[in-house]
Structures are given as structure tokens and as C-alpha cells.
Amino acid sequence: MTTLNLIVPCYNEEEVLPETCARLLDLLDRLILAGTVSEASAVTFVDDGSRDRTWALIETLHQEGPRVRGIKLSRNRGHQNALLAGLLSAPGDVLISLDADLQDDIEAIPRMLDAFERGAEIVFGVRHKRSADTPFKRYTAKAYYRILRAFDVEILPGHADFRLMSRRAIEALRGFQEVNLFLRGIIPLLGFPTAVVEYERHARFAGESKYPLHKMLALAFEGITSFSAVPLKWSTWLGAVVSVASLGFGVWALFIHTFTNLALPGWTSTVVPMYFLGGIQLLFLGLIGGYVSRIYSETKQRPRFIIERTLDSSHRDGIRQVDFWRQYDERIVDQLLP
């Protein structure tokens, strides 16, 4: 029978955690009772370096029920990395990632499992309504998905990180070693039979968003620069057009200067193209800088997350090494292992 593991990244989520955990355990009980998933199914909370009582709560919840597991990252690494830590280190035949605030409708999970049983290795949760989000978030999200598509990034509109992945898909994901993570851009590249399950996005039931505007913008930029070189092509084209135009302008200015006596002190003709070209250059230097900084971070090959502790039922004391570490430094792990 299928073993399900629900992966929930948490950053300062003390307000929602107990309720979220209760609801997820209730769902698991129902699924186990119905014979859909095995007794070994679990909920894994990934604490993304929270500053509040989130980890203490996870420990308590784990003490109360072995079905609750925990992974503690050594510091805040952001939602995408926390999610990856959970996906790459949690056991289970099927992993489903969802947000701690349960904005993603957990009643869609049985339908996702159903799609898995029918052969899908990846099932995308897609919001068909987001009346709970602010109009600003709705419109910017919509525009953003459009831009990504225009930039040839394969992405499913309305899909965030609520998805089911089979063990096979997870192992394929392990092969993607990029440091600049934009999971919803990577997953479609894995291939495999996929399915889509629609759901309605709820409001956060407690606490506030951990995705302020600057984090959202950073993720948006990541999505474009990690998956598309189209902006670079634009810079080439725009550069070409501007060069041709200014050549024409130069010829015209020379003509005025040589064959007429209209050549005024020439302030306009000097200053206008100077500003214009300066602006364009700065714009695209910035853009290229964005790519260069990504090359920089990719070549450093730093670990994308570091696990400090894990909690699972077989090691109640909570200290267990995860194989994932081996990838980074065999020696450190050997020293730590008894």
C-alpha cells in the first residue's frame, strides 16, 4: 500500500501549527481508515529557521503522535529551499507539499491520490479561484504567469507549490542541482505522466503572510532568470535597434552641421542620446548582472540547506543523520555519526 508523507515548510508559524497539525492528522486518519494510504504515512514539518516557538511546537506534536515528524534547518533558507529539504530527505512513496497555513484546500488531497493511483507521477494542484487573496496578489500573479509564458518558461498558471510527487519523480528532482531554486519551473521539466487537480484557495486562517513583497519579487525574478534567456536576447535586439537609430541620428546631425547654418550649440542633440543610451545601458547591465550573479552562485555549489536535526518515530531522541548530507561532506557526517 502507498505510504504518504505530507511536507509542510514552516517559518514562524506558531499561530497556525497546532490547528494545521490537527487537521492534517485527521485527514491522514481518514485516508488510512479508507485504506487509501498505509499506517506508516506521516506529516513532516520542515522548520525553516523560525524565530518563534515553531520548532518547540513540532517537538511537542511529535511527542504526542509518532505520525508527526520534523526537520529543522540550521537557519532560514526561504520557502523553496525548505520545501526541497523536506522533499529530498523525507521517506514515503508519495510526497505532497503544502503550505502551513492550509490556504491550499487539503480536501483536494484524496483527489490527488486518486490521480496517482491512476498512473500520474506528478499531480499539480491548481487554484481555480483565489477570492481569498488580495486583488493586488491576484492580478500581479496573473500578469506574472503571462510574462513567464512569454519568456518560454514552462509553467502551469495557478499552480504554486501544492503538488503530489511520486518517489520516482522525487529521485529525478534530486538530479537538479541548481542553487537558485524555482521549483514550480523545475517540476514540469521532469516529464512523467502528470495530472491536474483543481481547488479553491482559502484565506490564511491565522497568522500573517511570510511572503512580503520583496520575497515575492525575488521569487519572481528567480523564475525568469533561472529558466529563460529571452531577456538577454531582448537586450541584443534592443541594443541593435538603438545603435542603428543613433547612427541615423548621427548622419542627420552631421548633415545639418555641414550643409546648413542651423547647427545650434547642440545641447539637445548631445544630451538626449546621452541620457537615453545611458538609461538603456544601465538597464541591461543590471539584467546581465542578474544572470552573472546566478552563474556565481551556481558555480559555488553551496548546499541549498543544512539539516540540524530530524525527528522521526524510529529515533525518538530526534538526532539522526540524513543521507542527503553525504552528498556534501562525507567527513563531517562520519565525525558526527556514533
Ligand code: UDP
Ligand atoms: N515559508 C518558509 N520560509 C520562508 C517563508 C515562508 O518556509 O522564508 C513557508 C510558510 O511557513 C508557509 C509557506 O512558506 O508554509 C507559504 O508562506 P505564506 O503562507 O506566508 O505565503 P503566501 O501564502 O502569503 O504567499
Ligand code: MG
Ligand atoms: Mg499562505
